[in-house]
Amino acid sequence: MLREGVLLNPELETQDAATRRAFLEKRLRETWSLGLDELGGKPITRKDNLSKLQEENLPFAGLLKGPVARLRRLFVSPGPTHVPQGSAIDYWRFGMAFSAAGMRPGDVVLNTLSYHLTPGGFMLDAGLRSLGCVVIPAGTAETVAQVRAASVLQATGYAGTPSFLRTLVLRGREMNLPLHFQVAFATAEMLPESLRTELESFGIRVLQGYATADLGVLAYECSEKSGMHLHPECIVEILDLETGAPAEPGQPGQVVGTTFDKDYPLLRFATGDVSALIPGEARCPCGRTAPRLKGILGRVGDAFKVKGMFVRGSQMEEVVKRFPAIARFQAVVTRAEHQDHLEYLVELAPGAQVDFAQVAEALRETIKVRGEVRAGVIAPGAPRVDDRRTWK
Ligand SMILES: [Zn+2]
Structure with a gap:
């Protein structure tokens, strides 16, 4: 059991919905001097x-x-x-x-x-x-x-x-x-x-x-x-990825949060994560x-999460740029036995050489996630990060 x-x-x-609205309205006024109806007009960060x-x-x-x-x-x-x-x-x-x-x-x-x-x-x-x-x-x-x-x-x-x-x-x-x-x-x-x-x-x-x-x-x-x-105790908006307007329940959009902490409140902070509200009756059997x-x-x-850490393609690119021998690179994320695996394919400039262990260490220092580096051929137009994980 x-x-x-x-x-x-x-x-x-x-x-209930009306009480929640009144509660959030009050918090929003206290912290941001705004009403709920005005929130959508404020820029996102x-x-x-x-x-x-x-x-x-x-x-x-x-x-x-x-x-x-x-x-x-x-x-x-x-x-x-x-x-x-x-x-x-x-x-x-x-x-x-x-x-x-x-x-x-x-x-x-x-x-x-x-x-x-x-x-x-x-x-x-x-x-x-x-x-x-x-x-x-x-x-x-x-x-x-x-x-x-x-x-x-x-x-x-x-x-x-x-x-x-x-x-x-x-x-x-x-x-x-x-x-x-x-x-x-x-x-x-x-x-x-x-x-x-x-x-x-x-x-x-x-x-x-x-x-x-x-x-x-x-x-x-x-x-x-x-x-x-x-x-x-926070306001979560799901905003349409193209228009920035509130997405209908069931439709995917960016998660945008507004908080009321007395030291560090945030107004319409866009997480970069995509989710959707579940349509239908809000009351849940749990109460x-x-x-x-x-x-x-x-x-x-550009960002994705590997081994619990956020990683950005642009961060990787900055590290890789320090190694002129590397003409192109691609990060490949896979998953086996419920473990993420990060690997970098690098394509070297003609005749150039590089110490793969040194590149791996430089990447690990910045990215904070260990990944293996190996030589590979990268197709033209391939994405900087190839996330091959599936979540079944
Ligand atoms: Zn529930």
């Missing part, structure tokens, strides 16, 4: 563009309310973009999402997102602690050490990418170390149903949430596992009433 989740904040999570805006106006592009001294932490995400952690206890609003996933106060939770310079580890950490969970800050420590820690410290919860959870469970079996995971919150990469089914067969309830470092949690799954309820997002359907433009 798998665990169940609970509503952490029934008042907000079950409000693209995540892709944030790095440039920050460079022009260091370090936060003028979007911070109040002094840096009031913040808790400062991060640098690949891109690079600077990300503040404001003073709120659960700054990224993970509490409701973890509770829906089945995390409970007193759970010992292995948190496997990185605590180094990028915010992922701290995002989950803050939410878990706000819920009363006890965190093992495993970050990106080596697998064997994590299996030992989870086993000996009797972790009942897991937070991180679903593929790494599978790796831990399988390694635990090989090492003959019992793992006690009952509940997992999956984020930062796709959760294919085949992987969820496999993890559930180990007795682990696995639910996912959708968050970005800048906006926090925007949506999270409930027991129905059919889409992610929008977080009640929540917020509309649901389909999973993430893709990315607008």
Whole structure:
């Protein structure tokens, strides 16, 4: 019998449409001096563009309310973009999402997102602690050490990418170390149903949430596992990819978020992720009433996610340009055994030579994801990134 989740904040999570509208209207007025009807007339800020805006106006592009001294932490995400952690206890609003996933106060939770310079580890950490969970800050420590820690410290919860959870469970079996995971919150990469089914067969309830470092949690799954309820404390718009107008439910569009944090609120921040609202009755058997997002359907433009990290074709190109011997390159992303694999094909200029290991290291330093480099022939007009993954 798998665990169940609970509503952490029934008042907000079950409000009817009119109450939700009034609630968001009030937050929008308090934070942005705007009404909901005026929101659509405001320009969007693209995540892709944030790095440039920050460079022009260091370090936060003028979007911070109040002094840096009031913040808790400062991060640098690949891109690079600077990300503040404001003073709120659960700054990224993970509490409701973890509770829906089945995390409970007193759970010992292995948190496997990185605590180094990028915010992922701290995002989950803050939410878990706000819920009363006890965190093992495993970050990106080596697998064997994590299996030992989870086993000996009797972790009942897991937070991180679903593929790494599978790796831990399988390694635990090989090492003959019992793992006690009952509940997992999956984020930062796709959760294919085949992987969820496999993890559930180990007795682990696995639910996912959708968050970005800048906006926090925007949506999270409930027991129905059919889409992610929008977080009640932010505004999520799905905007048509061509016109920028609100997309009809069922139609794909870019996810654009508006938040009300007192230190770093964002107005119409475009994530670059593509999703769609699920049409039809919003009230869900779980009791929540917020509309649901389909999973993430893709990315607008150049960026994609591999091994839980955002990677941009333009970043790769900048690194590759430092090696004049390389005439052309292409990144190829594949997936086997629920693991992402990144490989670079490089085509050398006639007669030129290059140390592939050196290129791989330079790419890893910038991209933060390890990939192999090998010689290849790249067809004219081929995309800079060939994402061959399928998500069944
Ligand atoms: Zn639901």
